[in-house]
Amino acid sequence: MTLPVSGRVVLLGGGAVGSLVAGGLATAGHDVVLIDGWPEHVRAIRAQGLTVDAPEGRQTAAVEAWDLGEAHRLRDLDVAVSFLTVKLYDTDWAAALLATWLPPTAPVVTLQNALVEERVARAVGWGRTLGAIGAGLNVFMAGPGVVRRAGRRGAAGGAVFKVGELHGRRTPRAERIAALLSAVDASAVTTDLWTERWAKLCANTMTTGLSGLTGLSLIEVYTRVDTAGVAVQLAAEAIALGAALGFRLETLFGIPPRVWCDAAAGNAAALTTALDALARQAAGMVEGGMSGTLQDLRKGRPTEVAFFNGFIAGEAERLGLAAPTHARIAALIREAERGRLAIGPHTLERILR
Structure with missing residues (x-):
């Protein structure tokens, strides 16, 4: 199987959504780096992997987990795409961190809730910012290293993830990122991100x-x-x-x-x-x-x-x-x-x- 992106997939924010996506992508064969500020979570993933407990079953994935203090290591990586999966009130500093250490060619995808794309774009650049919406994920952290999903895969009956460019045009990179997320659940490109x-x-x-x-x-x-x-x-x-x-x-x-x-x-x-x-x-x-x-x-x-x-x-x-x-x-x-x-x-x- 040909993977939709070549290079590391980075997720800044290891909460429920970030962990679900990291686990799903790693299980599909992607090289995933998850960066988080919860020390117990990082240690648990390093020791025993990242476990995704879903209605379809329980899987443990090999995910590389970093503490926030290790974010400087990003400058030396071949990063295909970075997802911002922090809490909304952490958006500004997290976007600034990516702007500082992420290679300048790597796109930044706001896999968050609410209207945050403009804030992120001001930090990392408008041209490298995309938005992604995850609907019906219904996830929560069951403990360090374990994320639980209450919603069934495919239950939404359509795209769970919708990836869009800020300018509204359909682009190859948006299609690649949507294809990437399809490893977690149904995904599609949207040309109307704001709606x-x-x-x-x-x-x-x-x-x-x-x-x-x-x-x-x-x-x-x-x-x-x-x-x-x-x-x-x-x-x-x-x-x-x-x-x-x-x-x-x-x-x-x-x-x-x-x-x-x-x-x-x-x-x-x-x-x-x-x-x-x-x-x-x-x-x-x-x-x-x-x-x-x-x-x-x-x-x-x-x-x-x-x-x-x-x-x-x-x-x-x-x-x-x-x-x-x-x-x-x-x-x-x-x-x-x-x-x-x-x-x-x-x-x-x-x-x-």
């Missing part, structure tokens, strides 16, 4: 903060009537903001944006359609899948909600629009991060208040 980014942002804002505050699994968030109802309201607020910003979504979770807005406004038929769409998301998952926000809160770490619901709330306020549900979730998450709010289903009352 895809907005759709993913909307989806994230509907579930991750809600899961974090309530302490519920993603399956529960998707299938409980109360949490699904909040998700519908979050969708409508995000869609309205997106329209004001010029984003024209064709679908969100498989149904037209208008349906989400009608459902939030009280249309019974639209609400049934929206709840069915959310239930279908749960059908491809196995029990135990936690949102990234819930994982972070349980570990006492900062969350990315400021870049999700907080971003929606801030942009809505700037434009004179209303996004009260997003603002409420962002505010409550800030309380939870500081230990002033205990997470659990009781927080639904405060979200809806």
Whole structure:
């Protein structure tokens, strides 16, 4: 088999997404370097490999793991592509690190959530920056050296990874990177990265903060009537903001944006359609899948909600629009991060208040 890229594949950020991709690529025969700041994780991978525990089975891959302090070694590598897989609040320093040590010919792919491409491009250069969106991965770290995926491969029914150039044209390098990611799950090239980014942002804002505050699994968030109802309201607020910003979504979770807005406004038929769409998301998952926000809160770490619901709330306020549900979730998450709010289903009352 001919591999789609020649050279090392570097991932800066060894959290759940970075570890899943690193493990999948290494299993497919790629030479992978994973750089992370969690010492126990790096030591575990060095000692026993990187284990990916998925519904299809458990595999351990040979991945080269580096500590952040070893990033200078990148300057001497033949790097085919580098993926940025750090938390959103770490984007600026991580992009600067790559700009310092990565060979100048290596493209940098933002395999993150939210709208970060411009920030990365300012550090590493616009010409070498691409965006990649990973949807429906449903992954979390089970411990040092072990990443667990709750979603089944192929369950999305389409491309899980979408790779796009910032200028929107289809290029050979975007095709090579999409082919590379197909070793992990279905991948494709997009010529509309920004709309895809907005759709993913909307989806994230509907579930991750809600899961974090309530302490519920993603399956529960998707299938409980109360949490699904909040998700519908979050969708409508995000869609309205997106329209004001010029984003024209064709679908969100498989149904037209208008349906989400009608459902939030009280249309019974639209609400049934929206709840069915959310239930279908749960059908491809196995029990135990936690949102990234819930994982972070349980570990006492900062969350990315400021870049999700907080971003929606801030942009809505700037434009004179209303996004009260997003603002409420962002505010409550800030309380939870500081230990002033205990997470659990009781927080639904405060979200809806």
